[in-house]
Amino acid sequence: MSKYFLRRLAAIIPTIFFVSVIIFGLQQLLPGDAAQILAGEDQDPQVVAYLRQKMHLDQPFPVRYAYWISGVAHGDLGESLRIQEPVLGLILQKLPVTLELAAIAMLIALVIGIPAGIVSAVGKDTAWDYAANVVALWGLSTPNFWLGILMILLFSVQLGWLPASGYVSPFEDLRGNLAAMIMPAFVLGNAIAAVLMRHTRSAMLQVLNADYVRTARAKGLDERTVVLKHALRNALTPIITLGALEFGTLLSGAVLTEQVFSIPGFGKLIVDAVFNRDYAVVQGVVLFTSTVYIVLNLLADLAYFLVNPRLRG
C-alpha cells in the first residue's frame, strides 16, 4: 500500500513541473506587450523598459521561467505589479469568496433541480411535466450575465430588496453576506438546476418502471412512499455524481457572474489579471488551481484505494 501511495506522491512533482511549464509557456502566447499595458496611457519608454526588466521580459524564455519557478519553490508566487500586492495573498483573499458562491449556487441548484425532476417524472406528460421542461430549457439557454442584469434591475432597482453588487464578509455581517450572495448564486445555480432537473427526471422515469417499484406499489404502499423512499433513493446516486462534476462548471461559470455582480472572487481576479496582463497573478492563479486539482485527484484515488479492498491485493 505504502509503495502505491509513495509512487503516486512522487508522480505529483513532475506533474506540477510539467503544468508549470505549460502555464508559463501559454502565457507567453498572450498577444500584446505586458510592460506596455502596465505602463498605462502615457507609455513612457523608460517605464516600459523598467517594467520589462522587472518582469524579466528582456530575458530568454528559460531564464524567465527559472526566475519564476525558483520563487515558487520558496513559496513566493510573486507580486502584482499593477497594485503592489503579493499574489498568494490575493489568491487566499479571493478563493473563499468564490467557494462560498459556488456552494450556495449548488445548494440552490439541488433545491430546485431535484424536486422539479421528481415532479415532472411522476407527472410525466402532464402540465407539470411540460412546465418543468420549459423552465429547464429556459434555465439552460439563458446567458448568466443577461439574467444577472435583469435580476439586478428587478430586485435592486425596482424593488430595492437586495444589493445590486458588492460583497460583505459573512464574519462581518451574515445577513448582508447572504443578501449579496443570493442573486449571483441563483444566476449561477439556475443553469445547473436545469441540468439536474433533466437528469433527475430521466433517472426517476427509469426507476419508476423498475420491477421493485411495481412490487412496492403492488404491496399497497402509498405513492408518496413509493416515489420518495423506493424510487428516489435509487435514482439519486448518479445524480449526486453528476452534481459533483457540475461543481467544476460552477467555478468556471463564476467568472462571468462575478463580473456582473462585482463579486471580488477568484473569477474576477483572473479575468482582470488577463486583461491587465498582470502576468504574476495569472501564473499564480493557474498554478494554484492546477496544484489543488492534482492534489485532490490524488486524495480521491487514495480514498478509493482505502475503501476498495480489491485494489489493495
Next chain:
Amino acid sequence: MNSRLVMTLVLAAAASGAQAQTLRIGLAEDPDVLDPSLARSFVGRIVFSSLCDKLVDIDEKLNIVPQLATSWQWSPDNKALTMKLRPGVTFHDGEKFDAAAVKYNIERHKTIAGSNRRGELLPVSTVDVVDDMTVRLNLTAPFSPLLTVLADRAGMMVSPKAAQANPANFGSKPVCSGPFKFVERIAQDKITLERYANYWNKAEIHFDKVTFQPIVDATVRLANLRSGQLDFIERVAPADVASIKKDPKLSIARITELGYQGITINTGKSDLAQKNPLGKDPRVREAFELSLDRAGIVKVAMDGEAEVGNQWVPPSNSFYARNVPVPKRDVARAKQLLKEAGVTNPTFTLMTPTTSDAQRLAQVVQAMAKEAGFDVKIQATEFATSLNLADKGQFDAYILAWSGRADPDGNLFSFYGCKQPLNYSGECRANWDDLLNRSRTSLAPAERIKVFATMAAEAAKERPIIYLYHRNWLWAYNKKVTGLRTVPDGLIRVQGLKM
C-alpha cells in the same frame, strides 16, 4: 418597551447616521497602484483627489489655483519657479509638510524605479529649499506646462517618512496630506478612506468616510446608484442619460473632457504606410475626413454626449486654433479628391479597441466613408493587443482615445514629436519638433496660441490624426449630493461636497 427607551434608540440611530456619513463612489475600473510616482491609470487619479493634495490644482476654467502652494513666481528667465507653501499642513502620519518635503517628493518622482512622473518632470533639474516654507524648482529650460503638471500626480506630496519606511510597497499603504487618509483596500472590491482630522481645509470636508467601488459594467454601476448602494458614479453610458433625467432621485452632471477621440493614421510608422492608400497620399486622407459628418457621428455613436472637434483641444478651450475650423462634410469633394489621387475605391483596415463606443464609432465611420467610395474593413482588437500593433506600426488606421491633460502640450507633444512614445502615426518633421518646443519654452499664453495655430494648420493639412470629438464626462449622483464642481479633468473634488 417604554417610550423613553425607543426615543433614545431612535436618537442614537439618527446621531450615528449623521456622524458616520460616507460618500460611496462607483468607479468604472479598479485603480492601479496608489503611489503618485508610479500610478498610471486615470481612475487612480479619482481616488488620489480625495487622498493626496497637490501643490496646485486646476479649476473649472483650467486656471491654476493654490492647494499646498499658496503662491508662485517665475524667475525673469523663466527657468526657475519659486513657490510659497501653505503653513500648518501635516501628512496623515502627523509629519510636517514643508519645503524639505517638497524637495523629497520631486526627487522621489524623478528617481524612483519605474516612475511615471520622470518624463513629466524632466525639465526640473534641481530643487532648492529656500526656507522652511519656500521652495524653488530649477529648470534646464523654460517649460510652460510645469504648473499644470504640478496640478496632477507630479504635484502630489507623500509623507517622506512613510515613503522611506516602506520604499517597496508604499502604494499599498499610501500616506499623503489630503482630506482623507487611507484605511484599507481590497483589490477589485473596495478602497476605504477616512476623514483626516488635521486636514488644513477641514471646514470644506463634510464626510467621514469615502469608499470607492470598481464596477466595470455601466448598467450595473447605474443600478447600484438607483438602488441607493452608491451615492455617486463616474462614466455614465451616454445611452442612459435620458432615463437618469427622468429619475426624480438622481442628478446628472457633465463636462467636456480634456482629451479627444480620433483616428490615428499610419503615415510613416512602418512600411505598411506606403501600402495603405490613406498613409500614402494626403489627398486620400483629406477625402476620408470630408466623407465624415462629425455631428452625425456624435449623435449616433455617442448619443449626442460629446463636443465635435478637429483638434487636440475642444473648440471651447482657449488654446483652440480658430484659424482651423471644423470642416463640413462634402462627399462630392471627397470623391473628386479620390479621383485626383487615382484611387476611386481605396480599401483600408480600421483597427479599433473592443469597447462598445469605439465599435459603434467604427461602424458609423465605415458607413459614412463608404458613400465617398472608401471600403473600410473594421478590425476589432483587444486593447492590449491593439496598442502593441499600433506601436509596431502594424495598422492602417486606429481608433484611439486620449484622456487629455490640462495643458495642450500634454495632448500634443508625445503624439507629434519625432520618436515620441505616443507617436503612432510615425509622422516626423523637424519644423513640428521646433513648434512643439517653442510652445514649451514660451510662457505667455498669447505667444503659445500663435504657435498652436501654426501647428494646427500644419496638422490639419497632413492629418496624421483625424480628431472627431471630445467626450463628455458624465456623472450621475443622488440628488441629495450638493456642491459638485465640474472640472474638465474629470476628477471628483470632495472639497465642498455635501449630502
